[in-house]
Amino acid sequence: MLGHLFRRTLPPTLALLGITACAISSAAAAQPAAWPPKTVRIVVPFAAGATPDLVGRVLADQLHTQYPGSTFVIENKPGASGNIGTDTVAKAAPDGATLGISIPGPLAINTLLFPKLPYDPERDLAPVTLLTRMPxxxxxxxxxxxxxxxxxxxxxxxxxxxxxxxxxxxxxxxxxxxxxxxxxxxxxxxxxxxxxxxxxxxxxxxxxxxxxxxxxxxxxxxxxxxxxxxxxxTTPERSPFLPDVPTLKESGIDVQSDAWNALIAPAGTPPELITAIHRAVEAALADPAVVTKLKTQMMMPEASTPEVLRQKIADEKRSWADVIRAAGIKVQ
Structure with a gap:
């Protein structure tokens, strides 16, 4: 009863303060995550000059143009078919300050080739977006x-x-x-x-x-x-860069091999940060200067949702498992 009376007789000023506090809290929750931080490390698990390195540098340059107050540093960590650099991303703090460029190998195929990996792609990594496709x-x-x-x-x-x-x-x-x-x-x-x-x-x-x-x-x-x-x-459809060249499937061999690059983050990165990074990268890939740079390397920019990238990784594992098994391919 007393509680009921108290609520009914709450001074208007206090009631207004309560409403205002709730409004501020709701507005803060609706704000996009603050990204990027002052320095963002983009780990490339292959040597300088490799295709993932090229993609990473084009992306880093464009992100710096979009966010001149932040520095985007490419860190090459090659070795073990991409596993060393990918493990670096997997073990980084999930705060948006460390991202990774990757390809089908470290995210899918290597799980079929190596007896043991230092990371679990499904458990330790968070997909952000596809970046490019190339034939x-x-x-x-x-x-x-x-x-x-x-x-x-x-x-x-x-x-x-x-x-x-x-x-x-x-x-x-x-x-x-x-x-x-x-x-x-x-x-x-x-x-x-x-x-x-x-x-x-x-x-x-x-x-x-x-x-x-x-x-x-x-x-x-x-x-x-x-x-x-x-x-x-080897792509499912003819390449715009080689329009007169047939696909393998057109030629009677039903084999498809889609070379792609993607952006990953450490598992546990908050969803709002993943969303903020995704939006920034999607905008970068749509920039005409980026499109031109990638086309000179016969690459097409292709942003995707994290869910699409996750499915892409699963599809790669499924499509190559039988080939690896039949050929007896192993990597020590």
Whole structure:
């Protein structure tokens, strides 16, 4: 009863103060998270000059333009097929000050290749957004006299397992793509890994290997001058950068290999921070200068929701599990 009387006789000034405090609290809760901090570290789990590094630097430059009061620092931490740098992100404070650039390997494929990882991609990382997509291509030396995927398959089968292909490393997407092609074609090939696309391309041009599946930007210049022949793109649809080149599926080999880069954060990063980072990065990717820079590298900007990126990671694991198992691919 007394409590009831007290509420009825509360002075108007106190009642107004209570209403005002609630309004302030609600308004504060509705405000977007304060991001970026003074310094944001963007960890790239590959060496300087690699595609993820390029994407990270383009993004960092644009974010600095959008937020001149903040510094965006690229930190290259290569090693163990991207696992070392990715682990750095996984173990960082979830405060928006550390982000990571990643690709299918450290987020999905490596869970199928390595007996143990120092992080769990699902438990220890928070997806933010896809960043870019780029086509890979199936290519052969021009001197091989192979003009189509059909001719390529016939040649591989006739070589009875002696047909050699280059990749950019054991367990890389370039190896998995070639093994998937071999499995679909009912043929066998010899894998020769190289330390990156430039070395693999040199081997292809010299004829040290008979084929490779590599990023289109690595192959297109040599295709243009006639030293190698691009037979197909690995993306689900034709690439706007190579509109006259058919997809593998069009050519009778149902293999799709989508090379992409993405932005991740440590698990536990508050949802409001993830939203703020996502909005900033989405705006950066839409900037015409960024679009132009990426197109020179045959990359298309492609922002996504965190949920879409999470599903993309799950799809990668599912699509490559059988290929890895059938080929017996392991990375120690």
């Amino acid at each position: 890979s291509v199936l290519a052969v030396p021009a001197t091989a006299g192979i003009g189509s995927v059909d001719e390529f398959v016939a040649k591989v089968k006739s070589d009875k397992g002696g047909f050699a292909y280059a990749s950019i490393g054991a367990g890389s997407l370039s190896q998995l793509c070639m093994e998937a092609i071999a499995q679909k074609a009912g043929a066998a090939m010899v894998h020769i890994p190289y330390a990156g696309s430039p070395n693999a391309m040199t081997a292809l041009i010299r004829g040290d290997v008979q084929a490779a599946c590599l990023p289109a930007i690595s192959v297109a210049p040599q295709h243009a001058v006639g030293t190698v022949k691009i037979l197909a793109v």
